[in-house]
Amino acid sequence: MNYVRSSLFAVLFLALALPLGVxxxxxxxxxxxxxxxxxxxxxxxxxxxxxxxxxxxxxxxxxxxxxxxxxxxxxxxxxxxxxxxxxxxxxxxxxxxxxxxQEISPGTADETVAERGERIYRGGIPAAGVAACMACHGANGNGNPAAMFPAMGGQHAQYNSDQLRYFRNGQRANDNGRMMRNIAARLSDDDIEAVTQYMQGLRAE
Ligand code: HEC
Ligand code: HEC
Incomplete structure (x- = not known):
């Protein structure tokens, strides 16, 4: 019985672990x-x-x-x-x-723009056709390992805003299916400033 249980567990474990941990x-x-x-x-x-x-x-x-x-x-x-x-x-x-x-060190958001950033992160910018960042980068900024969507919570706003500008001007073009270039093309400098400040203050869980 124990043997059956543990081999069932082993099969289940392999089935779950193989695609991610090869x-x-x-x-x-x-x-x-x-x-x-x-x-x-x-x-x-x-x-x-x-x-x-x-x-x-x-x-x-x-x-x-x-x-x-x-x-x-x-x-x-x-x-x-x-x-x-x-x-x-x-x-x-x-x-x-x-x-x-390793554990990421927490950051804080500039409060003067965080609210605008939160709206973009959680709801996108419907009028400009910008999807909610949360859909891929997670409600807590945890990202999605299987899809290779990076975690964002606590990341430097300065680094992230540089990357969004690079996606926008095509200097960074390694996003599969143009996922980020299509989004960044529709973000203004103020949008970028606000959303990256908000992400800097997000706590990963
Ligand atoms: C459809 C999924 C999707 C959505 C929606 C999305 N992203 Fe991304 N994002 C990605 C992927 C995929 C990458 C990584 C691209 C690569 O492989 O290098 C990425 C990378 C990034 C990076 C670079 C991170 C780093 O460590 O270099 C930033 C910054 C970023 N996204 C911000 C945003 C913001 C802000 C929004 C919302 C306005 C957003 N993303 C919405 C999929 C998405
Ligand atoms: C001289 C400074 C410097 C050193 C040393 C350095 N890096 Fe970097 N690293 C950077 C910079 C700057 C960037 C962002 C570059 C860009 O805009 O693409 C970066 C980006 C990265 C990224 C992408 C992160 C993301 O969120 O997309 C990874 C991964 C990385 N470095 C790993 C390493 C590793 C591993 C080493 C050591 C073998 C290393 N780096 C050494 C400066 C450095």
């Missing part, structure tokens, strides 16, 4: 490799400079995709191009696993 990284090795990254991203993935993204707590699937995109120059940035040049796919998986396990 090639999980090794966070211990990732931590060793991350020494090269601490100058900009902090020792625990919480960067001090608001122009550099926090990596702590981000989904490993998303982090891995970004590293692969820098390597293939699908995402172009001079600072990161030099960083990925000597990393192989296993290194990237290990780094992604390490950062995913």
């Amino acid at each position: 090639q999980a990284g090794d966070p211990v090795r990732g931590q060793e490799l991350s020494e090269a990254c601490t100058a900009c991203h902090g020792s625990d993935g919480n960067s001090a400079n608001p122009e550099w993204p926090k990596l702590a707590g981000q989904h490993p699937s998303y982090l891995y995709k970004q590293l692969m995109n820098y390597k293939s120059e699908r995402r172009v940035n001079a600072l990161m191009a030099g960083q990925v040049a000597n990393l192989d796919e296993q290194d990237m998986r290990d780094l992604a696993a390490y950062y995913a396990q």
Whole structure:
């Protein structure tokens, strides 16, 4: 009976785990490799400079995709191009696993624009055809690992607003199906300022 129960459990576990975890990284090795990254991203993935993204707590699937995109120059940035040049796919998986396990440091929103930002995040901008950010990035900014939608709660507003402008002008074009370019094209500078401030204050759960 116990045997039957535990093998049933094993089958169920494999069925659930396989699609997501086929090639999980090794966070211990990732931590060793991350020494090269601490100058900009902090020792625990919480960067001090608001122009550099926090990596702590981000989904490993998303982090891995970004590293692969820098390597293939699908995402172009001079600072990161030099960083990925000597990393192989296993290194990237290990780094992604390490950062995913760290805890993101909380941020706060500029109260003068947070309300406008919250409206955009939760309801989109219907008149401009902008979908609610929440639909993909989650009610608490947790994102969606299976779909590789990044987590947002606590991310630097400065970094995120730069990225939205890059999506808007096409400098960043690694979003599958133009998901973010189509949205950013319809955002004004004030919309971007407001929604990224709101996301900076969101608490991931
Ligand atoms: C000299 C500073 C610097 C160093 C060192 C550095 N990075 Fe970065 N990193 C950046 C900047 C700046 C960006 C944003 C670039 C852009 O606009 O695409 C970035 C972006 C990223 C992103 C994308 C995050 C997101 O939310 O999309 C990942 C992942 C990343 N870095 C991982 C690493 C790893 C792993 C290392 C070490 C092997 C590393 N970085 C070293 C500056 C740095
Ligand atoms: C249909 C799903 C979807 C919706 C709706 C959506 N996003 Fe995204 N967003 C994505 C995906 C997918 C990516 C990652 C693209 C990639 O693979 O690099 C992303 C990335 C981002 C990034 C870059 C994050 C980073 O770490 O570099 C920002 C900022 C962002 N979205 C903001 C928003 C805002 C603000 C809204 C609402 C106005 C929004 N998104 C609505 C799917 C969506």
